[in-house]
Amino acid sequence: MQPKPRGVVTQSPAGRKASSLPPPDPAAQAHSLALQEEIRARIIAAGGWISFAEYMEMALYAPGKGYYMAGQQRFGAAGDFITAPELGSVLGRVLARTLAPGLGHDGILEFGGGSGALAAQIHAALPQVPYHLLEPSPDLQAQQRARCPTVQHLREFPSEWQGVFLANEVLDAMSVAVVEKMPDGSLREMGVMADANGFAWAPSPQPLPAPLLQPLRPYLADWPVGYRTEVCPAATAWLQSLAERLQRGRILLIDYGQEAAAYYHPQRYRGSLRAYHRHHLLEEPFYWPGLCDLTADVNFSTLMETAVASGMRIVWYGPLARFLVSHGLPEVYAELQAQAGAEQRLALNNEIKKLTLPQEMGERFQVLILEKGKEA
Numbered sequence: 001m002q003p004k005p006r007g008v009v010t011q012s013p014a015g016r017k018a019s020s021l022p023p024p025d026p027a028a029q030a031h032s033l034a035l036q037e038e039i040r041a042r043i044i045a046a047g048g049w050i051s052f053a054e055y056m057e058m059a060l061y062a063p064g065k066g067y068y069m070a071g072q073q074r075f076g077a078a079g080d081f082i083t084a085p086e087l088g089s090v091l092g093r094v095l096a097r098t099l100a101p102g103l104g105h106d107g108i109l110e111f112g113g114g115s116g117a118l119a120a121q122i123h124a125a126l127p128q129v130p131y132h133l134l135e136p137s138p139d140l141q142a143q144q145r146a147r148c149p150t151v152q153h154l155r156e157f158p159s160e161w162q163g164v165f166l167a168n169e170v171l172d173a174m175s176v177a178v179v180e181k182m183p184d185g186s187l188r189e190m191g192v193m194a195d196a197n198g199f200a201w202a203p204s205p206q207p208l209p210a211p212l213l214q215p216l217r218p219y220l221a222d223w224p225v226g227y228r229t230e231v232c233p234a235a236t237a238w239l240q241s242l243a244e245r246l247q248r249g250r251i252l253l254i255d256y257g258q259e260a261a262a263y264y265h266p267q268r269y270r271g272s273l274r275a276y277h278r279h280h281l282l283e284e285p286f287y288w289p290g291l292c293d294l295t296a297d298v299n300f301s302t303l304m305e306t307a308v309a310s311g312m313r314i315v316w317y318g319p320l321a322r323f324l325v326s327h328g329l330p331e332v333y334a335e336l337q338a339q340a341g342a343e344q345r346l347a348l349n350n351e352i353k354k355l356t357l358p359q360e361m362g363e364r365f366q367v368l369i370l371e372k373g374k375e376a
């Protein structure tokens with residue numbers, strides 16, 4: 001099976017039935033069962049229901065057990081998905097050119113560095129620039145340290161920063177609230193209950209809280225009953241915190257997603273929440289918790305509104321392909337091609353196709369650059 005970027009949905013929107021996959025090995029099953037016990041205990045303690053956001057937070061980030069917090073291989077051909085920095089060095093080189101001018105004295109802070117591939121590429125291109133990482137997963141921190149020993153890890157948000165905050169495919173890994181339109185036309189937050197077979201969806205008995213309803217109001221009249229979508233308050237709070245701490249500099253975000261009108265379009269009937277296991281897109285988000293990546297598209301309108309309300313300026317927004325071409329891809333390609341042998345040229349051409357073709361990452365991924373403390 002070809003490694004697949006998570007943002008490129010090539011199977012039917014319903015995904016694949018988990019029952020058609022070979023079961024995980026016994027050690028992996030035991031790992032997941034321990035996490036399932038923890039989630040089940042949380043559901044019981046909460047009176048029989050937790051929000052999907054809470055479930056997703058535990059499935060991905062429960063200490064020692066969540067998908068990103070335990071030691072399995074996630075990135076690359078042997079893992080569950082592939083990201084742009086894992087394809088080659090093109091994205092890192094273009095970002096280094098983009099970020100180099102006017103870097104503040106604190107340098108670059110990358111959030112959620114994954115395997116450390118992007119950090120290694122940018123740090124190699126800008127060795128004089130201080131490079132920091134903030135990564136919740138101890139296991140990924142160790143991988144990042146092994147790959148680029150000279151970068152520094154921060155344990156928490158810095159109180160102040162002059163420089164760059166960078167995040168590639170981090171917002172899509174933040175927990176989302178799932179909302180569904182009920183037969184009476186009301187919206188309810190969807191959550192999770194435990195049953196004899198594992199976990200199952202269940203709507204909240206409470207009306208939708210105002211912070212979840214507010215971004216949906218302009219769109220909900222056009223939705224049919226059963227329409228399901230996501231809201232990500234965690235991404236909004238995260239960006240607000242970054243904007244508060246940034247005194248002068250830029251925030252550069254790359255992720256798959258779209259603006260609100262497309263995100264909440266009536267045709268997106270089942271939303272964008274999906275699970276990945278061994279490069280398969282699955283229709284059940286409850287398949288072997290802890291062994292499966294969970295992810296949702298990013299609503300870039302909310303990010304832009306949050307940024308502007310937090311005192312940031314939008315300096316660039318658009319699809320990845322256009323970003324790359326307008327920020328040095330031709331020059332990077334010429335440099336790499338001149339150094340490459342025949343086989344490397346083929347790999348380079350494949351990497352550029354994946355990054356730029358509309359049906360690959362070129363249109364599905366967006367780049368948002370925000371700025372604070374400089375003239376427009």
Ligand SMILES: C[S@@+](CC[C@H](N)C(=O)[O-])C[C@H]1O[C@@H](n2cnc3c(N)ncnc32)[C@H](O)[C@@H]1O
Pocket residue numbers: 068075083084085086111112113114115118134135136137140167168169170173174238
């Ligand atoms: C899909 S992976 C992307 C990894 C890497 N950026 C790449 O492109 O290969 C998501 C990463 O975000 C990290 N992450 C999730 N929430 C985070 C947060 N609030 N702050 C920093 N990192 C976070 C995860 O631990 C993981 O390393």
